[in-house]
Amino acid sequence: MIEIIDLTKQYGKFTALDCLNLTIDKGTVFGFVGQNGAGKSTTFSILATLLSPSSGTAYINGFNIRSEPKAVRSQIGYMPDFFGVYDQLKTVEYLDFYGASYGISQSERNKLIPQLLELVNLTDKQDSYVDILSRGMKQRLCLARSLIHDPEVLILDEPASGLDPRARVEMREILKELKNMGKTILISSHILPELAEMCDTIGIIDQGRLVAQGSVSEIQQRLKGEKLIVVKLQHGLDEAVRFFEDQPMVSGLVKREDGHSLQFIYSGDAEDQVQLLKMALLQNLAIVSFSEIETNLEDVFMEITKGVELT
């Protein structure tokens, strides 16, 4: 179980993480979504005891990251977003080195390493030098490395970034297997649909703040009350912009790139929408079409990270 309490990290005047509060239950998969620089890696680095927080704390399986960092390290398997490998070490030696670093005996390591290589489909690469492995293989090897001491909690920072579609699918399959093994997994990505399939819960972080949290369907549901409306005009776009901007329940109005249409988020119901269209026509706006756009997960993410706080 992971419990994050008022976790804050500041670099001078810049706040990378702003009072983050989060609880992740044992055996669940939590997806952390946010744009680059939103604070995901900062959170993960703090949880991995690689960065001290400015204030607040976190507990991993009951161990405080501030007062018991060594105990925390034995509980977690950490995979950073960018990582290097040692040249001239073979795959087996790479895992053996980290196994020894966790104090696992040689005989245990000899049993464990083939199992881990099998889990990440690298058995045939056991005698290959690590630096000649492909990006996807290195990612899988790093995942195996993070599992060598059988941690209960996995902290995986963008494990599928930079991978080709096939490697992404392979990585996803491995993570599903780990989920079935009962591991608590905290995983980050800046691509929401990538996480939706395997996560029990997701949290959306923006500018260091957790702006939404819940299951994928819950988060989509929260936006259900809002619609994305696109209005196409024959002429008079600026006039239309002025009109819609002044209307209640309209937000996030922008002109579209085609130069003839605009879009906005509308929080009114169907009746309100009819009234809005009537009023627009009464203003003699040359409306060619007035339509509601279906939102997908990407739209949800884009809308949420615009600054609309939903929690």
Place this chain on the structure above:
Amino acid sequence: MRNLLLNPVLNKEFKLRFRSFKSFLGLGLYLLALSVLMVGFIFLESQGSPMGRFRPEQSRTMFILMSFIQMGLILFITPGLTAGVISGEREKQTLNILLTTNQSSASIIFGKLISSVSFLLLMIFASMPIYSIVFLYGGISPGQVLVVLGYYIFTILVFGSIGIFFSTLVRKTIIAMITTYGVTLFLTAGTAFLFAVSMSVSQMGNSSNNPFALFFVMLNPVMILFSFLEPDAFSELSNQLGLGSEFPLWAANMVTYVLIMVLLIFISVKKLRPNMKVKSRR
């Protein structure tokens, strides 16, 4: 000792270092250069001798020359071997992973220090048979050879700890390396220059006691090596500086260097991982 031998970082570094053909090529070339130098020296000196013999005094001169060359090599190579070991891991993005393991910071620092200087130690030990040629001609006792060897190892560890210290504190390897070379230069050429300046100043003042000159000599590893190789000449110099014989300079040097080494390793161990208990600056 058992912990040190079981140190995973040390084992891994040994594997990486000694697996490379370049390492053995470098070692081979070094031994070849040293052999050519010694044989050449013996040849030239015996050619100049009326009987064509290589006398014990010449053997002694050769040993002293070789010892200074080796010391120069140690002072030149040690910063290069050590100043990038932590910052290099940071740059290669392997340090973060290492720091999330159960290995203690002390184990990582010691493993890195010993493994990084091990190649240099191997070079020194491998050159011992070549050094032993002096025993054929006399002029040097085995005890003196052992003292010089011991001081080499000591110097390697001290300057290695300086490299490790800057490598831990400074994020960029190139800056860590420049800083380490700067400190090494100060402790060798810098202290020699300051010694010369303080001697000139004391001669102008007709003072027989010069604590500053003494201090700078004490810090200089080359001068201390000189005191081991030429004790008579060095004691004459010590008398000129007004140094009593109660506490020898080499002992003062070793005590100071041990304190510096312990302090630098302690700080490196403390700074390797963030202090999670302390609230970082807001």
